[in-house]
Amino acid sequence: MANAASLPDVSHAPDGPLVRLSGVGVHRAGRWLTRNVDLDVRPGEIVTLIGPNGSGKTTTAKVAAGIVRADEGRAETRRGLRVGYVPQRIQIDWTLPITVRRLMTLTSRQSAAEIAAALDAVGIAHLAEAEVQSLSGGEFQRALLARAMVRRPDLLILDEPVQGVDFTGEVTLYGLIKRIRDESGCGILLISHDLHVVMAETDTVVCLNGHVCCRGTPQTVAENPEYLRLFGGRAAGALAVYRHQHDHTHLPDGRIRNADGSITDGHAHHHDGHHHGHAHEGHG
Numbered sequence: 001m002a003n004a005a006s007l008p009d010v011s012h013a014p015d016g017p018l019v020r021l022s023g024v025g026v027h028r029a030g031r032w033l034t035r036n037v038d039l040d041v042r043p044g045e046i047v048t049l050i051g052p053n054g055s056g057k058t059t060t061a062k063v064a065a066g067i068v069r070a071d072e073g074r075a076e077t078r079r080g081l082r083v084g085y086v087p088q089r090i091q092i093d094w095t096l097p098i099t100v101r102r103l104m105t106l107t108s109r110q111s112a113a114e115i116a117a118a119l120d121a122v123g124i125a126h127l128a129e130a131e132v133q134s135l136s137g138g139e140f141q142r143a144l145l146a147r148a149m150v151r152r153p154d155l156l157i158l159d160e161p162v163q164g165v166d167f168t169g170e171v172t173l174y175g176l177i178k179r180i181r182d183e184s185g186c187g188i189l190l191i192s193h194d195l196h197v198v199m200a201e202t203d204t205v206v207c208l209n210g211h212v213c214c215r216g217t218p219q220t221v222a223e224n225p226e227y228l229r230l231f232g233g234r235a236a237g238a239l240a241v242y243r244h245q246h247d248h249t250h251l252p253d254g255r256i257r258n259a260d261g262s263i264t265d266g267h268a269h270h271h272d273g274h275h276h277g278h279a280h281e282g283h284g
């Protein structure tokens, strides 16, 4: 579980950020996985990270959770912050049968009543004795959510919480996440599994592509002409549903490989809709 207490503290104003990343970069195996990431999550706020595969979403979430250390910049959390982290993948020895109730106690000791309440809150109280392997995708995600909730987190970090869940299940799970936010007032950092869909209640969308490509409320981002150029015409009229096409790749040495295979020196082709660094920061 997250060891956020080892990070320096941010302000203690009630509406101040729970976590603040400032210019965060993570360097592994000779390259920068992400760079220059600025991010705040405040109490009651829902921040959604989007971006293509490998764009640094999980890495950024782990820095926020205090699991991965920033190699440059700062990651700060409130003193005593309780973080509930639901990773993209969990490591369990699936050859051993394990019940939902046992799953809840693997990483923390909670009373039976607390566990029952958490399972009830996510609507799977009836599955406490069920084997985890037998759960549907949506039920499994609910169990993971319940496991994070029993810690009564101030900050909930959810890495692709609707993976393996069908559309109706997604809507239900997002409703559940919204209810958790409304009832507990916790801040939520959410990674969207889908490049062009964010939860409607999202306060701030941060789009990563090895760096912060753009950010803002779903509405301001969706109405931003330059952003629309990035996301293409299908974004028009859709508030919280949009498509983002990255047509270039950032190479480890800072150069850019364009969609046509050509390599340019730090600047994508002028017509490709790319925005470097913080072009959109003012819209956030």
Ligand SMILES: Nc1ncnc2c1ncn2[C@@H]1O[C@H](COP(=O)(O)OP(=O)(O)OP(=O)(O)O)[C@@H](O)[C@H]1O
Pocket (backbone or CB within 6 Å): 028, 029, 033, 051, 052, 053, 054, 055, 056, 057, 058, 059, 060, 088
């Ligand atoms: N410990 C590590 N050492 C080396 N490379 C790593 C390490 N962790 C992650 N990476 C690489 O960093 C990049 C960013 O990974 P990350 O998991 O943050 O991306 P992501 O946006 O969450 O991707 P996805 O949508 O596929 O889950 C990837 O190219 C990944 O292979």
